[in-house]
Amino acid sequence: MSDLVPGLRAATNQPPPLVGHNVVTADLALTDALVRHGSPELVDDLAPLGEEAGTEEAREHGMLANRHHPELTPYDRFGNRVDEVEFHPSWHWLMERAVGHGLQAAPWEQQESGAEHAHLRRAAGFFAWSQTEPGHGCPISMTYAAVPALRADDAIAKEWAPLLAARSYDPGVRVRSAKTGALAGMGMTEKQGGSDVRANVTSARPTAEDGWYALHGHKWFTSAPMNDVFLVLAQADGGMTCFLVPRVLDDGTRNRIDVVRLKDKLGNRSNASGELELDGTLAQRLGDEGRGVRTIIEMVAATRLDCVLGSAALMRHALAEASWHVAHRSAFGGLLVDKPLMQNVVADLAVESEAATALAMRLASAVDRPDDAHEVALRRIALPLAKFWVCKRTPAMVAEALECLGGNGYVEESGLPLMFRESPLNSIWEGSGNVNALDVLRALGREPEVLQAWISEVGAARGGDSRLDRAVDDTLALLGDSMGDSGALESGARRLAGQMAACLQGSLLVRFAPAEVADAFCGSRLGTAYAGTFGMLTSGSLREVVQRATPTT
CATH class of the missing domain: 2.40.110.20 (Butyryl-CoA Dehydrogenase, subunit A; domain 2)
Known part of the structure; x- marks a missing residue:
């Protein structure tokens, strides 16, 4: 029977496994950040690691x-x-x-x-x-x-x-x-x-x-x-x-x-x-x-950074699998990546991943400058902000990436179920979402220099995108309105932390990312009724965003 039906046992329309790519050099959001905060030599130094990881x-x-x-x-x-x-x-x-x-x-x-x-x-x-x-x-x-x-x-x-x-x-x-x-x-x-x-x-x-x-x-x-x-x-x-x-x-x-x-x-x-x-x-x-808590506080700061890095890594890995799948899988008469709605979803995932990567690498660069007062103050406020926001965003992002693979993404062999199960971890480890949001309030209340560091950092992008400018102004207004009411301030800590973190991400993307990435981020995450469901972008050149994010071998 198999002689009469060639290829009966060969699977068709299945993407090849995502192997043989360099996890470092194929990630343009990562390499751009390394050059921006470090040097091109860092990319070369890490290329062997990236090759082995892929x-x-x-x-x-x-x-x-x-x-x-x-x-x-x-x-x-x-x-x-x-x-x-x-x-x-x-x-x-x-x-x-x-x-x-x-x-x-x-x-x-x-x-x-x-x-x-x-x-x-x-x-x-x-x-x-x-x-x-x-x-x-x-x-x-x-x-x-x-x-x-x-x-x-x-x-x-x-x-x-x-x-x-x-x-x-x-x-x-x-x-x-x-x-x-x-x-x-x-x-x-x-x-x-x-x-x-x-x-x-x-x-x-x-x-x-x-x-x-x-x-x-x-x-x-x-x-x-x-x-x-x-x-x-x-x-x-x-x-x-x-x-x-x-x-x-x-x-x-x-x-x-x-x-x-x-x-x-x-x-x-x-x-x-x-x-x-x-x-x-x-x-x-x-x-x-x-003095135990004070002694351990630097360890907490370092592990919080790794929580951000770990969650950003899960995002990037899930995005790589999703973008690779849609670039090789056909349905309804063409490649999935060419379907406008799927393009919207993957572009949205790519924007989320790039924002997380940019913020994580910016925080890591601050650790290299322990004698710079601005970097120290920024690290103090931005670590709990990023820990709260990036780790909270990861489960929804990984779930959407899994869905891009359809039933294949629900099977353990794809690796996506492990990523999905892992995705809530970093939000719990080293302080839950509430603990980190409250730590933001603690820093703002006790260390006035941290707010100035945040303002300076987001202010570096002032004039680059009106939506970001409005979001920064709205965040400062929210903070000002709440300062006199401790109950309202604590009740709204998550909202404040989320807005401050998104503004930091927006500032980095407006300054350094391709225009289509920054446009999509500011148009969807800042000052809108963004519902949190991926695939609802209304601005940005989606095809270019997807191409930037898709691994190459």
Whole structure:
């Protein structure tokens, strides 16, 4: 029968898999931002990472790492408590390359040695490599974020920072002196408190050794419990304090860290998030007693940036799959990409993705200028703004991209279901939407320089688009109207944060993006009754927007 019907077993009108493209150089929004805030050499430097991220091998490892879940082994076969988590080899493949590309703590040491654009380079690399698989970005992000907090104690920083910055992936439970590289985690939240870490009840009692304490309590979420060292918060006599908890003590004995269970999460399955019990766990005080939240705040800033980068990466990955699909799939007599309504949808997705990418890279560039007062103030206000807005926009955007693939997008093999499940994560991690919106109000109320930094940043585009100008004026008016009423101010915090973030994105696009992208953004996101459903653009050259966003191989 097959001889009579040639090609009976061959699928037709199916797009080829999106492999063989360079995830960095094929992303014009990303490369433009790298040149704008850094240099063309950054693009060249990251091109090998982008090439590897776009390979069929990387895609397969990402799939396998999520198909084969981490497994907890509380005891060894002799009955010894070991609390080890085993990962699939594909997890280690992804981790080895992420560390090797310097996506963990390497930028901090590079910055100290005078390297330019170290954090921008790392942010772009993290953004691109996260598109291979999102889960392994968690330990990479926590390791990156740990170094600023470690600087609260010079001695501790000298012991751990070089290992965290090393480009050597060295998994396994071993003493620090026997490792060529290390990874960090954190344990903040507890059952009764969640984001309210001041409600934590884990206690810290001083030991006979100066600076060391015994911790007693629990941690509700600790990602990557196989990491080498953890930053945790606990109640000491002087109040909430930050501690460093090594998994293995200097004498080679394992610290008392009991992994009670691994969480069954909504999103990725590659990473392990554990619930820990601490019972006499030894920890080194990091900073003064009672200053735990202040000590950890720089870690929070770094992980918030990675939340923005991670969400922007999900957007870009979903957009790439959608635009690639419609460029190769035919329906109703022609390619989907040539259908005006589908063109509108994909162009709208592309605008959303480019706005997120532009804002994320702008914030990363600010980390490279810690001595610039404007950059410091802008980072303070724009991080919670971007964390709130970009992370909130991601689930709807990824869902729309999935729909572009139709039923194929609903099948696990496409990768879109994993992206969709993952899409709410960064809005929850490191402070929910409400926490970040309220942090914006806190910054505006306590640090007047942050509002001026926002005004200066959006003001750089003044006169470039009347819709953006009106949106900035309306946002300032909204802020002024609410300042005298604390209840109204808090109730409207999300609206204010969303408008301020959209104005920042609009300013960047008006100044730097192609005219058709900026026009579409300002016409749909600023000063309109935009319903939030993609595919409702009324301005902009849609075909050009889609072409700019579609990957090439």
